[in-house]
Amino acid sequence: NAGVTQTPKFRVLKTGQSMTLLCAQDMNHEYMYWYRQDPGMGLRLIHYSVGEGTTAKGEVPDGYNVSRLKKQNFLLGLESAAPSQTSVYFCASSPPGSSGRNEQFFGPGTRLTVL
Amino acid sequence: AQRVTQPEKLLSVFKGAPVELKCNYSYSGSPELFWYVQYSRQRLQLLLRHISRESIKGFTADLNKGETSFHLKKPFAQEEDSAMYYCALVYGGATNKLIFGTGTLLAVQP
Numbered sequence: 001n002a003g004v005t006q007t008p009k010f011r012v013l014k015t016g017q018s019m020t021l022l023c024a025q026d027m028n029h030e031y032m033y034w035y036r037q038d039p040g041m042g043l044r045l046i047h048y049s050v051g052e053g054t055t056a057k058g059e060v061p062d063g064y065n066v067s068r069l070k071k072q073n074f075l076l077g078l079e080s081a082a083p084s085q086t087s088v089y090f091c092a093s094s095p096p097g098s099s100g101r102n103e104q105f106f107g108p109g110t111r112l113t114v115l
Numbered sequence: 116a117q118r119v120t121q122p123e124k125l126l127s128v129f130k131g132a133p134v135e136l137k138c139n140y141s142y143s144g145s146p147e148l149f150w151y152v153q154y155s156r157q158r159l160q161l162l163l164r165h166i167s168r169e170s171i172k173g174f175t176a177d178l179n180k181g182e183t184s185f186h187l188k189k190p191f192a193q194e195e196d197s198a199m200y201y202c203a204l205v206y207g208g209a210t211n212k213l214i215f216g217t218g219t220l221l222a223v224q225p
Contacts, residue, residue, distance in 0.1 A: 004158075031211055040124070042201060042215040043159075050210055058212070090159065094211050102211050103149065106159040 001026050004107035006091050012113045013081045021076040021110050023091030030096040032074040033058070033104065034066060036087040043090065049074055050096070081114045088112070117142045117206045121216035128192050129224050136187040136219045138176075138202030147205040148185040149213070150176055154198045162187075162200070172196070192223045 045058030
């Protein structure tokens, strides 16, 4: 099993360009999450999904959109990239329900630079 | 509102010395806490969870509700322990969302 995979690994954009980051998981997990990791700020939740066809906002959703058309995929879109969106983006998945046993499984990350 | 605080950005110790990575939380409900670790050039992975009361790679963490803390400890540090450590709190009911601390970089010197 590949676990959680992310595409692409690296990307450089110019201000105003758009792009989509793809997250895929093969663990049949219901829940999926998108985070951004910035120096000195840890990981912050952008959007999340508790099932196919459903999405919700996290802590820092502005400037991003998401879609979960298939259970195994969770897409993160930037419609008009800004330098403030330069970051490392992590996707994660987990089994459903709130439990201290339900760890999140992370992808390898996508390093995005917006010039 | 929920919050996780890791006061140390960097903790540098010598091999064989004891390690304590601090984590304090603020949460109105019953806390569920994790420690995640990110080794160089690797993805974030779970180290341990408080509900299991386990010891992983020699690390332990005890939930202290009175002090609202979940410090990570290891009696004798190894060079391979060098990594970024994140404390995380579950919130948001059944959504299993995590709020992370800002992380502590542990550097174990030979």
